[in-house]
Amino acid sequence: MLKSAIIKNYNNSVLLNHYTKRFYSIDTLKSKTNNKNVINWVEEQAKLCKPDKIHICDGSNEEFERLTSELVQKGFITKLNPNKRPNSFLARSDPSDVARVESSTFICTKDKVDAGPNNNWKDPKDMKATLNPLFDGCMKGRTMYVMPYSMGPINSPISHVGVQVTDSPFVVCNMKIMTRMGDEALKSIKENDKFVPCLHSVGAPLKEGQKDVAWPCNSKKYIVHYPEEYSIASYGSGYGGNALLGKKCFSLRIASVMARDNGWLAEHMLILGLTNEISGEKKYVAAAFPSACGKTNLAMLTPTIPGWKVETVGDDICWMKFGKDGRLYAINPENGFFGVAPGTSSSSNPNALEAIKKNTLFTNVALTSDNDVWWEGLSTPPMKAVDWHGNEWSPQSGIPAAHPNSRFTAPISQCPVIDPSWNDPKGVPISAIIFGGRRSSTIPLVYQAFDWKHGTFMGASTASELTAAAEGTLGQLRHDPFAMLPFCGYNMGDYFGHWLSMEQNSKDASKLPKIFYVNWFRKNKNGKFLWPGFGENSRVLKWIFERCNAKGEEGAQQSPIGYIPAKKSLDLDGLDISKDSLRELFSIDKNEWLNDLSSMRKYCSQFGNRLPKEIENQMNQLENRLNEY
Ligand SMILES: Nc1nc2c(ncn2[C@@H]2O[C@H](COP(=O)(O)OP(=O)(O)OP(=O)(O)O)[C@@H](O)[C@H]2O)c(=O)[nH]1
Numbered sequence: 001m002l003k004s005a006i007i008k009n010y011n012n013s014v015l016l017n018h019y020t021k022r023f024y025s026i027d028t029l030k031s032k033t034n035n036k037n038v039i040n041w042v043e044e045q046a047k048l049c050k051p052d053k054i055h056i057c058d059g060s061n062e063e064f065e066r067l068t069s070e071l072v073q074k075g076f077i078t079k080l081n082p083n084k085r086p087n088s089f090l091a092r093s094d095p096s097d098v099a100r101v102e103s104s105t106f107i108c109t110k111d112k113v114d115a116g117p118n119n120n121w122k123d124p125k126d127m128k129a130t131l132n133p134l135f136d137g138c139m140k141g142r143t144m145y146v147m148p149y150s151m152g153p154i155n156s157p158i159s160h161v162g163v164q165v166t167d168s169p170f171v172v173c174n175m176k177i178m179t180r181m182g183d184e185a186l187k188s189i190k191e192n193d194k195f196v197p198c199l200h201s202v203g204a205p206l207k208e209g210q211k212d213v214a215w216p217c218n219s220k221k222y223i224v225h226y227p228e229e230y231s232i233a234s235y236g237s238g239y240g241g242n243a244l245l246g247k248k249c250f251s252l253r254i255a256s257v258m259a260r261d262n263g264w265l266a267e268h269m270l271i272l273g274l275t276n277e278i279s280g281e282k283k284y285v286a287a288a289f290p291s292a293c294g295k296t297n298l299a300m301l302t303p304t305i306p307g308w309k310v311e312t313v314g315d316d317i318c319w320m321k322f323g324k325d326g327r328l329y330a331i332n333p334e335n336g337f338f339g340v341a342p343g344t345s346s347s348s349n350p351n352a353l354e355a356i357k358k359n360t361l362f363t364n365v366a367l368t369s370d371n372d373v374w375w376e377g378l379s380t381p382p383m384k385a386v387d388w389h390g391n392e393w394s395p396q397s398g399i400p401a402a403h404p405n406s407r408f409t410a411p412i413s414q415c416p417v418i419d420p421s422w423n424d425p426k427g428v429p430i431s432a433i434i435f436g437g438r439r440s441s442t443i444p445l446v447y448q449a450f451d452w453k454h455g456t457f458m459g460a461s462t463a464s465e466l467t468a469a470a471e472g473t474l475g476q477l478r479h480d481p482f483a484m485l486p487f488c489g490y491n492m493g494d495y496f497g498h499w500l501s502m503e504q505n506s507k508d509a510s511k512l513p514k515i516f517y518v519n520w521f522r523k524n525k526n527g528k529f530l531w532p533g534f535g536e537n538s539r540v541l542k543w544i545f546e547r548c549n550a551k552g553e554e555g556a557q558q559s560p561i562g563y564i565p566a567k568k569s570l571d572l573d574g575l576d577i578s579k580d581s582l583r584e585l586f587s588i589d590k591n592e593w594l595n596d597l598s599s600m601r602k603y604c605s606q607f608g609n610r611l612p613k614e615i616e617n618q619m620n621q622l623e624n625r626l627n628e629y
């Protein structure tokens with residue numbers, strides 16, 4: 001009787017006082033912030049989602065401990081062997097909730113053309129009419145967690161803040177690692193500051209007495225962005241890219257729109273510091289590769305060539321704004337790594353292995369008999385393990401033990417090669433930008449743009465063979481301009497235009513980063529990689545570094561597609577690679593390139609009059625150069 005009376009009052013929006021009395025935690029929020037918009041927005045979400053409880057996250061280690069122990073107690077996650085991996089946990093997702101769902105990801109603008117052919121679109125009013133009944137009561141039986149967070153160093157002029165509400169404690173634990181989340185972030189949101197509101201629910205309300213499951217989610221999923229109001233609503237998934245809304249939803253889809261509106265760049269790029277230890281000179285490089293194409297690996301690379309050092313600023317996202325000196329300064333808006341586990345090993349990426357030794361959350365990897373984690377490529381397979389479905393597994397099982405998109409979530413500060421400036425509010429000045437994709441043919445190991453316009457065209461023409469990071473057919477080639485196809489929050493034609501406009505926005509175009517394209521994934525006729533990759537990619541970084549310092553064509557040779565390394569300018573000392581492989585790695589096949597170009601033309605035609613004229617010019621110029629070749 002009493003309970004139903006409370007629920008009745010709770011559902012009645014007029015009885016707000018009554019409701020705040022009961023839910024002391026809104027008072028907690030009020031005691032911590034004087035930003036009325038934050039308070040009102042959280043109240044509105046509570047009224048809509050109707051959680052049993054509200055918890056305002058402070059972002060402390062105690063909070064993390066409490067939430068993880070609760071999840072362990074319920075049997076929803078597994079505590080790993082504390083002697084091997086202190087304060088680390090394994091979660092197994094629902095088998096249907098293992099990757100981003102691009103087909104259920106929407107950009108809701110008033111005009112469809114503003115979302116572009118690169119996005120699923122729905123009118124914001126219609127989308128809200130669809131979502132409201134879904135969110136209504138979606139947190140019944142659960143706690144609503146309120147997470148204020150900063151993307152980027154607290155109070156940096158390049159950073160931006162958000163507030164996410166969620167009914168998933170596992171999401172809270174991930175967000176604590178991936179962002180600067182809690183009291184400090186809330187304090188940085190001043191009285192009249194704007195923030196990005198992020199509503200998230202796994203879409204699995206609990207009826208009274210209903211037993212919960214380890215990974216609640218809903219077969220109906222909606223990952224929704226309202227670029228015109230800089231806000232996000234995500235329903236039905238607990239998986240990283242769909243649920244940690246600071247990541248792809250805010251830092252790329254919404255931030256790309258903020259960046260367009262204000263003359264900066266929000267990109268799917270790693271950031272690394274590269275030092276020539278002999279001269280002492282250091283440069284920062286940003287690189288965009290599609291999902292699961294090597295950003296984390298390049299960001300933490302251990303050079304195989306002596307005298308060179310790589311340090312990590314970020315492995316996935318990069319925000320760049322112009323500094324007073326006219327250069328582009330970058331921050332990594334994130335505070336952790338959400339990395340692909342399979343393939344990570346002491347030979348491919350020892351620094352990542354070091355970074356995930358403690359305080360790490362694992363999703364969908366295998367569990368060994370001594371309560372540690374394992375995945376394909378880590379080491380020789382264990383005799384037996386528990387696979388990501390929770391079933392007994394042995395090497396004879398004939399299926400992978402870890403999901404190909406299984407991930408680790410680890411604090412960036414644990415990376416042994418973390419850059420001293422990774423948390424600097426000023427950001428780091430970028431000297432070179434690299435694009436790349438997974439291409440088994442056509443694209444050489446490395447080449448350089450003639451200028452910014454040509455570089456923009458190179459970014460626009462990025463294409464890659466599909467990986468497990470998204471739904472779709474593995475291996476299929478798709479255009480993925482700037483590695484932003486799933487992440488650009490507006491019409492990609494306009495996005496090309498925005499990149500081109502950076503040349504005019506810069507006070508001095510000569511200070512813009514130099515632009516390069518790389519391909520670690522070219523294969524020979526037997527399907528074997530021609531280039532050893534990983535640490536050996538330092539050879540390519542060295543060439544890029546030297547090209548940034550070079551006068552004119554020093555170290556380079558003109559080709560129809562751009563500058564390629566001149567003879568002997570790529571350091572191959574001590575590398576075991578055949579002359580044939582090298583020739584193949586750098587071969588430029590006119591017909592393959594013309595095919596690529598015609599595929600690009602076809603791809604670009606969908607943007608209609610939103611495609612900048614300059615991109616057409618670039619395509620025509622490339623065609624002319626190829627025909628003369
Ligand atoms: N052959 C080859 N494979 C590589 C290289 N670098 C990375 N990989 C493989 O590519 C896969 C994904 O690499 P990551 O570095 O995690 O990719 P990412 O771009 O950070 O991925 P997201 O987190 O999805 O954005 C792993 O299986 C790596 O082993 C390389 O230089 N050569």
Ligand SMILES: O=C([O-])CC(=O)C(=O)O
Nearest residue numbers: 100240241248291316469
């Ligand atoms: O967002 C995710 O799920 C992981 C990621 O970095 C990507 O897919 O690029």
Ligand SMILES: [Mn+2]
Nearest residue numbers: 268291292316
């Ligand atoms: Mn990514």
